[in-house]
Amino acid sequence: MIEWYKKVVFENYANFNGRARRSEYWYFVLMNMIISTITMMFDKILGIKFGVNLLYGIAVFIPTLSVSVRRLHDIGKSGWILLISYITIIICAVGLVLGMLTLGTSSFNIWFTIPIIVMVAICIWMLVLFVTEGNDGKNKYGSDPKNIFDEDDEIDEIGTAEA
Template sequence: MFNWYKKVVFENYANFNGRARRSEYWYFTLFNLIFSVITMAIDKALNLEIGLNTVYGLAVFIPGLAVAFRRLHDIGKSGWLLVIIYLAMIICAAVMVGASLSALSGVASPEGFGIGVIIAGVVVFGLAIWLLVMFCTNGDVGENKYGPDPKADGSEDISQIGVE
């Protein structure tokens, strides 16, 4: 399992080409979460504001983005779709924050921005769910325009364990 993490971080650090199977993406995500929690705990124990967690986050940002691109490639989608989704989420989040700050500061009435905040929240939630579904979708069988099927190498996929 840890081999998937090592493959993403050390072998494919900034490789945005090709395809990544579900197990590669999700094991990287799992170990990334574990290491993030550990580094946050160390930072908290040492009372550091900018410490190991920040350094770790910066170190794995590029490989995390690259494996997400390759995961989308595995289902036949462009990795740039991820950038578009993230930009839409950032814009919607900015609308929600701006509306909240405007209402709190008295610049505008809270009622006037309520519908905008609700719409922005629904858009962010919908995009997050759609992205999650894409990351969980089984990859294209055989070669697609982004490269050969990563399952064709004969290695075992976690989704096939116990299936006959």
């Protein structure tokens, strides 16, 4: 688990090319959640808001984006899906906040319900994409990260690859 995290953060910090297996993505997410929880506890103990946790979040922002894009590549999807999803969620969230500021929370109506439904639907859709098994073999984003050998490699009699 820690090895996957190190691979994402140190070896592939801003690598938006290629593919990431589900295990690489989800072990990174798990370690990220554990470290975020620890940094939030430090912030609470130190009596500061968003100190250590904010710094950590800034530090892993790019690796989080890169592993997410590579995960989408593994299922044959463009990384632009992530950007479009984030922009849509931000627009909905801003709309909710502006609606609450102008209309107040007492007039919670369809204009509040629609953005919430859209945000939840996008989150569920992204979750489904991130848990989907990657494409077998090469796709337009690169070789299958599960496959040790390229499809072009040949196996000799004793089972080793010849490039």
